[in-house]
Amino acid sequence: MAVLITAAVVVPLTAAAARPRIPAPAPADLAPPTAATLEKAYVANRANAALASGMAAAHGDRHRAAAERELAAPSRNLLSFDGRGSGRAVEVFGDLAHADRVAVLVPGSDTSLDTFGRFRAGAAALHHRLTGQTGADPRTAVVAWLGYTTPGTISATVITPDRAEEAAPDLREFLRELRAVTAPGSRFTLLCHSYGTVVCGRAAPHLDVTDLVLLGSPGTGAESAADLRTRARVWAARGADDWVADVPHVSADLFGTTVGFGTDPLSPSFGAHVFAAGSGGHSDYFRPGSPSLANIARIVLGETSEVTGA
Template sequence: MRRYARSLITIALAITTVTGTAGWASGNTQQAVTGPPPGTAAWRADRVLDRRLPDPERSTPAEVSVFFRGLTADQQQTLATRHPLVVGNLDGVPVRLRYRANALSLRADHDPRYARLAAPGRQILAFDPRGRGQVAEVFGNLDTARHVAVVVPGSDIDAGTFDRTNDVYGTPAGMAKSLHARTGPGSAVVAWAGYTTPVGLGIDAATGSLAEAGADRLTRFADGLAADGVPEPAVFCHSYGSVVCGLAASRLRARDLVVLGSPGMRADDVADLHTDARVWAAKDATDWIDDVPNVEVAGLGHGPDPAAPEFGARHVPADDARGHTGYF
């Protein structure tokens, strides 16, 4: 009976897992946005080039890259103009063509949440308005960068909160800007909010279903960067984003995985991630995530603390960080 009671307590604690950047809040169950980009049906039917276009759902990023390299500049621009939502979100399409396509999509979208994203000069690498909206933005020059990083954020992040002005370092854009400012010329940083994140405290934050969908999208995104000749990145995984990275690790093209403020990676230790990437972890003493129990019971909770010595990750000092969003 005592063991049963302890199990119930553990499950209850797991449910309280809060893995987002917005703190203690009521959670709402989310439906993950998956599948090919919006506009795929019209893309599949288009014969403007007198040939079949690569299927966004079935073609690999490498196959997409080969197709676009075989087009003239005018043909590429034609596709971007006719199908901006597909071209802008299709991994394997040349980076600058994706910027162009997403600028067109954002100018055509009159949702006030996205007005800031449409500002001239922004390098929007992905823009999917479905659901709460997904965005990726580049800081620096991906074409010439010798060192590349990708920032994967946690809960409560979407197209509307991607670069909110309050709690700047709790947003993917703020994290990426800060990281790029420190790494300087020769580097590029991608703020990748390319998956459906949990909202506040709720079952989504305590389970891995949204992270599993996010892991698929993250691995395909990284494959697209590789197909375009971008160096293998260091991936910075914050909060629930580290759950995404943990589930993606075995197939993710990454030089390093840097885990910050993690509730767990759904792995027992570094070896259990099955990755050749170097794994780093940090958690500052004032981060409330430290109060979240590192358990996984009946699918609830995300397992051991990656910042604990026994997990086996390389230690990143975080003495100067403050709170859950102070790492950058």
């Protein structure tokens, strides 16, 4: 354990020291969005991303500049954007104001503006699955929520709940504000990946969602689905080639800090509805054509009787 923590701390500190902070503007000053102001928010946040891209380019960070330039494209619907630090962004797929089913994706470790393209690809694949097939329901929207500073995969923070505890109030507030945008009675599904399941576990008691889906989870910090204290149906899945299966599902206090996240959500004692995710790895849950994506889409659409078990 000591070796793990030493490596987790030294590696990211060395990397951080080697990379200077990238300048960026403050986020656009906007009121919480409504259905009537969505387009105004999209325009303002795209403009802010374009400004951030220019500042990153002037600073010499071509990678960040390119990532932010893509976010600023006219086709992107940014509900929020913050280019400071590792960055935060929320992107919408579909007609959010008229959707009666909304899926919100919460990412895991190593997700930032630099890697946002990878995260949004999963959201885009889900939206295509929900709306791009014959007979599919077009009144769905998908939201990619990078609303917190995720931990690094090789870091001390990834094995503690600290970042999740910081993020949980923001996730609760975001979902509350989203209710003011969407159609009355719309059903929300929260799709949580990797460390994002820890975030969702911390936020769960206060979330107005129909379904809570745990993908590739190292644990939620709860010993059972009942301990999450949520009215949502709790689902869990893990691909056959997902390395998180080898992570010890334990929790212990070490020098005053909680390390690990407890019970495996796939274990019978946890009590989640376990569904098939196929042979994929840790980053494959939204891969087009995969059993996991098909089952996730069924959950979002409320077709729970069609979900296939593991």
